[in-house]
Amino acid sequence: MTGLGRKVLAFSVKDVVEGLVSYVQDQHIASEPASDKVAFYVSDGQFNSSEVTLVIEIVGTNDETPTAEAQNMTVDEGSLAMFTKEMIEIHDLDVPPDPIVISLASRPNHGSLILFVEGNGEMVETPFTSAGAEVFYGGAGYRHDGSETFRDWFTLNISDGVHGTTLDIFVSVSPVNDEPPLVVRNLGIVLSEGQDSIAITAENLLVEDDDTPADEVVCFITKFPRLGMIWGSRNSTDSFTAMDIVDGALRYIAENETTNVKDVFYFTCSDGIQNTSDTAFQITLRPQLSVTSMGAVVQVGKRVLIEPNALSTSDVPDPPTSIVFNITQPPHSGHLELRPAPNVVITNFTMADILLRRLSYKHTGEESGSDRFDFVASLPGGSRAEGTFLITVRPAARPDMPPTLHVVLPLRVVSEAPKVLTSQHLYARDVLAPPKNVTFEVLKKPEHGVLLLNGVQLASEMFTQDNINRGNLAYQRLSSGTHPSDHFLFRVSNKRAPGFMFRGLRRIKPVKFEILLVNIVGSVPIVTFSKVSRSFRHHAGGQWRLALNGFVHSQDVGSGADQITYLVTDAPRQGHLSPCDTPENVSLSLFTQAELGNGHVCYAPDGADDVEDGFSFKVQNKEGRTVGPYRLDLKWTRITPAEPEIFVCNHDGTASIGFQRTGEIAKAVVASLKVSTPNGNTTVKGNLTLNLTATPPSRGTSL
Numbered sequence: 001m002t003g004l005g006r007k008v009l010a011f012s013v014k015d016v017v018e019g020l021v022s023y024v025q026d027q028h029i030a031s032e033p034a035s036d037k038v039a040f041y042v043s044d045g046q047f048n049s050s051e052v053t054l055v056i057e058i059v060g061t062n063d064e065t066p067t068a069e070a071q072n073m074t075v076d077e078g079s080l081a082m083f084t085k086e087m088i089e090i091h092d093l094d095v096p097p098d099p100i101v102i103s104l105a106s107r108p109n110h111g112s113l114i115l116f117v118e119g120n121g122e123m124v125e126t127p128f129t130s131a132g133a134e135v136f137y138g139g140a141g142y143r144h145d146g147s148e149t150f151r152d153w154f155t156l157n158i159s160d161g162v163h164g165t166t167l168d169i170f171v172s173v174s175p176v177n178d179e180p181p182l183v184v185r186n187l188g189i190v191l192s193e194g195q196d197s198i199a200i201t202a203e204n205l206l207v208e209d210d211d212t213p214a215d216e217v218v219c220f221i222t223k224f225p226r227l228g229m230i231w232g233s234r235n236s237t238d239s240f241t242a243m244d245i246v247d248g249a250l251r252y253i254a255e256n257e258t259t260n261v262k263d264v265f266y267f268t269c270s271d272g273i274q275n276t277s278d279t280a281f282q283i284t285l286r287p288q289l290s291v292t293s294m295g296a297v298v299q300v301g302k303r304v305l306i307e308p309n310a311l312s313t314s315d316v317p318d319p320p321t322s323i324v325f326n327i328t329q330p331p332h333s334g335h336l337e338l339r340p341a342p343n344v345v346i347t348n349f350t351m352a353d354i355l356l357r358r359l360s361y362k363h364t365g366e367e368s369g370s371d372r373f374d375f376v377a378s379l380p381g382g383s384r385a386e387g388t389f390l391i392t393v394r395p396a397a398r399p400d401m402p403p404t405l406h407v408v409l410p411l412r413v414v415s416e417a418p419k420v421l422t423s424q425h426l427y428a429r430d431v432l433a434p435p436k437n438v439t440f441e442v443l444k445k446p447e448h449g450v451l452l453l454n455g456v457q458l459a460s461e462m463f464t465q466d467n468i469n470r471g472n473l474a475y476q477r478l479s480s481g482t483h484p485s486d487h488f489l490f491r492v493s494n495k496r497a498p499g500f501m502f503r504g505l506r507r508i509k510p511v512k513f514e515i516l517l518v519n520i521v522g523s524v525p526i527v528t529f530s531k532v533s534r535s536f537r538h539h540a541g542g543q544w545r546l547a548l549n550g551f552v553h554s555q556d557v558g559s560g561a562d563q564i565t566y567l568v569t570d571a572p573r574q575g576h577l578s579p580c581d582t583p584e585n586v587s588l589s590l591f592t593q594a595e596l597g598n599g600h601v602c603y604a605p606d607g608a609d610d611v612e613d614g615f616s617f618k619v620q621n622k623e624g625r626t627v628g629p630y631r632l633d634l635k636w637t638r639i640t641p642a643e644p645e646i647f648v649c650n651h652d653g654t655a656s657i658g659f660q661r662t663g664e665i666a667k668a669v670v671a672s673l674k675v676s677t678p679n680g681n682t683t684v685k686g687n688l689t690l691n692l693t694a695t696p697p698s699r700g701t702s703l
Contacts, residue, residue, distance in 0.1 A: 013042075025058055033058050064093040065163035066100060068156075073169060077176040077211075078146035080114070085137055088169070090158055098160035102140075103130035105166055108154040110173070111144040127609075144173055148210050179210040180274035181217050181242070188282035189252065190317045192381030195286070197253040200230075200245060205281060207242040212271040215243040222278055223266035227285060228254040230265060242269065252283050260288040289323070289383040290314040295390035296361060297404075298334075299431060303342075303362045304391070308354050309407060309424060311389060313377060322380050323351035329374035333365035333393065336373065351377075361391055369393050403430040403438050403494045404501040410514040411475060417560040418452055418474035426513065428465055430494045436466035437494060443510045444489035448517065449477040451488065477517055486515040524627050525556040525564055525619040536636070539580070545602035547580055552632055554593050556621040561594040563622035569629050570616035575605040577615065603634060611638055611663025637663040 011021050025036065036056040042049040068090045075081040090100055104113055113128035116139050128140050144152070152171040157164055185206035191198050209217050220239045221230060232240030233249035244250040252263075263283040269276045292312050298304035313323055326348045327336065335345040339358045353359045363371070371391040378384045407427035413419045428438050442451065442461040451458040452474045453467060467473045477486070489510035492500035499506045532551050536544040554564050568577065568589045577588040579595075580602040591601050605613065612635045618628035642658030 023056055025056075064160075066090060066092040066098075066158050066160050066165060068158050068165060068167040070167055070169045073142060073171045074174060075111075075142060075144050075171060076174045077148075078144055078178065079176075080141050080143045081171075082139075082141035083137060088137075088156075088167070090133060092160055098162075100133040101130055101159050101161070102133060102136045103157045103159070104128060104154070105157040106155040108142065108152045108171065110147050110149040110152045111142055111171070113140060113154065114143050115140045142169075142171060144171075146178070148175070148179065149173055150175065175211055179212070179271075181207055181209040181212065181269045181271050181276050183269070183276055183279050184208050186279065186281060188284065188317070190284045190381070191252065191254055191286055193259070193286045193379075193383055194381075195254075197251050198283075199248045200250040200252060200281070201248050202246050205245055205250075207245065207269050207276070209242070209271050213243075214246055215241050217242040217269055217271050219267045219269040221265055221267050223264075225252070225263045225265040225283065227256065227258055227261070227263040228252050228283070254285060257286075259286040261285050284317050287316045287318070287379065287381070287383060288314075289316060289377055289379050289385045291377050291385045291387040293387045293389045295392065297392045297394060298361060298363050299394050299396050300366065301363055301396070303360050305357055306354060306359045306361060306389075307357070309427075311354055311359075313351055313385075316379060316383075318379050318381075320352035320355050321350050323377060325349050325351075325375045325377050327373055327375050328386075329372075331361065331371045331373045331391065333367075333369075333371040334361055334363040334391075336360070337362055363391075363393055365393070367393075399432065400497045401431070402497040402500045402506060403428050403433075403492050405492050405507075405511065408511060408513060410516050412516045412518060413449070413475060413477050414518045414557050415560060416477055416558075416563070418455070418476040420471050421468055421473045421475060422471065423465075423468055426468055428492045428500065433494050433496075434466070435469055436464050438465040439493045439495065440464065441491045441493060442488055443491060444487075446475065446486045446488045446515065448483045448486040449475050449515070452476055475515055482519045483517055484519070485517055487512050488515075489513075523556055523558040523621065523623075524625050525554045525559070525621050527552065527554045527619055527627060527630055529630075529632070539602075543604055545578070545580060545604045546634070546636070547599045548577075548601050548603060548632075549597055549599045551634075552630070553597070554619045558623065559621040561597060562592050564593040565620045566591050566593070566596065567618045567620060567626070567628075568615055569618055570631075572603065572613045572615045574607055574610035574613040575603055578602055578604050609638070609662070611636055635664050637661060 008021075015021050023036070023038070025033070035058055037053055038056070039051050039053045041051045068088065070088045071086070073081055073087065090102075092098055092100060107113070114125050115128040115131055115135075116123045117126055118124070131140055142152075142154070150173050152173060154169055154171075156167045156169065158167060159165075183206070185202070185204065187204040189198055189200060189204050207214075207217055207219065218239055218241055221237075224230075224238075229237050229252075230240065231237060231251050231253055232244040233247065240250050254263075261284075263285055264280050265283075266278050266280050268278050290313065292314075294310045296304050296306055296310050316323070327346075330336070330345075330347070336349070337344055337360055338346055338349060338353055339360065342360075343362070349359050361371075365371075371393060372388055373391075374386070374388050376384055376386050405428045407424065409425050411419060411421055411425050426440075428440070429435075430438050440463050442458065442463075445451070445461070451463075453463055454472050455474075463473050475486075489512055491508075491510050492502075494500075499508045501507070502511060529552050530550055534546065534550075536546045539545050554566070555561075556564055571577070571587075571589070577591075578586050579588065580600050588601065595601055603613070612633070614631055614633035616629045616631045618626050619630070620626045639659050639661045642660065646657065
């Protein structure tokens, strides 16, 4: 063509000399020509020269966009699938082909992309971000996180250095039966009066398996009930399914009219691979109600609270609100009333009213003596019990009246941990003085333990009823010895009158408080886990640490918290355990439940990019009995601003701050924002909830 940009078939020598003739290569899309040629001859208008061929070499450039196709991936739950050329095909039509780089554009929700690299002579698994095609194939792959999900997806970016394209890859997850069945509810049932059978439903027994249908979780009875039989939809008396429970098809059938006893059967559930431990389910047969009435003492014209130790029922499975007392003969010198409605006469009340200390008797007569009321207590199932509550009416209190000791009941101590003495064990009252002025004087200390006041050994041999009411008095047994009991002797005083009243008599001699020491042999620790959401804390030395109290708890009836030891069998891979208040280079391999519960054990990540870790451990009690191993897995979110600080003016309005999140990105996070002004004032806005969703890529949020 000429310098005017026109396509020509003839040109003059002058055009050539003036540089107006050039060759334009315009057919390069989807083709990669290496050369071209043109044939021409020269003419003076009369004669023509012979033809000459001009060969043009075409140098290739990067002008083609790479293309990619992917097949749907299939991976077993919790497994790894490596990328191959058959799975992901990448094409670049440039000649010679340009180097292809594959990078991660959006992360999968239920797994991660990994890359194997060589380190110290072995292949090490690292998070995948980008790699060349020669490394990507056979060196990178998708690893499922083991969750109960059936599909996932992620996006790759494919670039030749100039042009790029994205590729969505869909993952089909084949479920694996790796979740064990769990008994998540076991409340027992009550067979009421007049019933011969009762359905066992999900309200009182529930078995769940996250990856197995309920009709495929089979429970086998390992020990049969003594007083009845179990029947399910499988028409079997020795097995049933979790679906039988949900459908209400599982029943307990009583074989006789036995009342007021408990029956039990043991079972274990299986999904075909994993089993539950042997579990007991309890059936209460036709509970019969009985009432204990101890009576009360009131002064003339006064009101007395009817305490649970004065009027109570037998241990029945029905809730206290359903145990109803109907008054058949009301008191003649007063009336019953419920707080907070004084002077409103009632004709019925529940056991819950007594337990919540709402029931009172108000004396309305003018003379001392006695009063009473008769009642019938009943259960929803039909069981009834009649009774009488006696009330002693005493003359008005005088300053010379001593305090009265109402309750002295033994304290049962199982472990070496301090056991609190409550008003249900020891209770004295002075009608003219508050509980803090009712004093207990210890005349003989316990021999096999010590009394503690506010956690410290009792020094003055004195404590008050107020100390007991507030839960500040406790007994702690000594670590040695297997004595069956202990005791201490005491007297009660109000510092106004000598002696104290006990069982209707004025008494000067001390009273014995009995302590029953239960010696547990062969107990093992019980370990429980809880879901806890907590932030890492920044400690001295610049290290972030996570306190582990609340994540796991162990207890043992024969051991105190400081005698239960955690033995780390598999340490964290991406960090270490350390005391929360020590330098970062200190690592823990064992610690006690007391240290854990008091927040003294922390997890400290070693790297800046890790978002999950865990460790395995065993638990040992003071006798050396060990359970486990167990594993505590930790997952967290890292959030960093795109810029460490930004500058805004008053008239800028809102400021947009970009954040980058990694790890557990599906939940909201809490951050703090520090704002400094030119005059030197600094304000910290804490606990800002950032609702950054897991939709990739992460975006900024305005504060």
